Amino acid sequence: QKEVEQNSGPLSVPEGAIASLNCTYSDRGSQSFFWYRQYSGKSPELIMSIYSNGDKEDGRFTAQLNKASQYVSLLIRDSQPSDSATYLCAVPPEAAGNKLTFGGGTRVLVKP
Amino acid sequence: KAGVTQTPRYLIKTRGQQVTLSCSPISGHRSVSWYQQTPGQGLQFLFEYFSETQRNKGNFPGRFSGRQFSNSRSEMNVSTLELGDSALYLCASSAGQVYGYTFGSGTRLTVV
Numbered sequence: 001q002k003e004v005e006q007n008s009g010p011l012s013v014p015e016g017a018i019a020s021l022n023c024t025y026s027d028r029g030s031q032s033f034f035w036y037r038q039y040s041g042k043s044p045e046l047i048m049s050i051y052s053n054g055d056k057e058d059g060r061f062t063a064q065l066n067k068a069s070q071y072v073s074l075l076i077r078d079s080q081p082s083d084s085a086t087y088l089c090a091v092p093p094e095a096a097g098n099k100l101t102f103g104g105g106t107r108v109l110v111k112p
Numbered sequence: 113k114a115g116v117t118q119t120p121r122y123l124i125k126t127r128g129q130q131v132t133l134s135c136s137p138i139s140g141h142r143s144v145s146w147y148q149q150t151p152g153q154g155l156q157f158l159f160e161y162f163s164e165t166q167r168n169k170g171n172f173p174g175r176f177s178g179r180q181f182s183n184s185r186s187e188m189n190v191s192t193l194e195l196g197d198s199a200l201y202l203c204a205s206s207a208g209q210v211y212g213y214t215f216g217s218g219t220r221l222t223v224v
Binding site for chain 1: 143145147154155156157160162167168170200202204206209210212213214215216217218
């Protein structure tokens with residue numbers, strides 16, 4: 001089992017719809033969870049961080065965390081073509097808090 | 113506020129050579145991490161430095177090494193380059209795990 005798993009996609013959504021991305025992780029002790037967006041040929045950009053169970057909203061993005069089920073999700077509301085990118089879930093293991101373990105990323109395509 | 117600066121942006125090296133990459137973190141950030149990104153393996157953790165000390169190391173051979181200076185700038189070195197070392201090398205700095213990690217633009221290394 002991989003430490004951090006994501007569906008590779010592509011996840012194709014029409015413009016204006018909600019894109020839903022999921023991520024599962026194996027380390028029950030992990031306390032911090034991050035979502036990065038990476039455009040083709042660019043470096044990852046931090047878009048959301050979440051530390052407590054429940055939802056956290058920032059603009060059109062909502063992160064959801066369920067530690068008991070060991071999953072974290074990202075919702076993108078009112079998806080725009082500019083949201084087309086790869087979204088990476090990153091989780092620092094409990095025993096190595098300053099190391100990020102990344103999922104393989106989910107490629108999102110927003111079609112006008 | 114200046115971001116994370118990586119130099120050079122692009123490098124072409126021959127097998128067997130060595131290479132040194134540089135990273136200047138965001139001012140005030142004392143943690144610097146290095147990652148390798150390839151299409152096949154995704155983003156993989158190389159090592160992390162804090163106050164000139166290596167705190168974490170990933171599963172890479174000893175040909176990969178790094179260091180951090182007193183001003184938090186960091187360098188990574190790859191000796192005896194192999195074709196498989198061709199990748200995007202990313203540096204990330206952080207003020208602490210709860211604040212997340214900011215990536216530089218990366219150095220794209222091609223080994224021929």
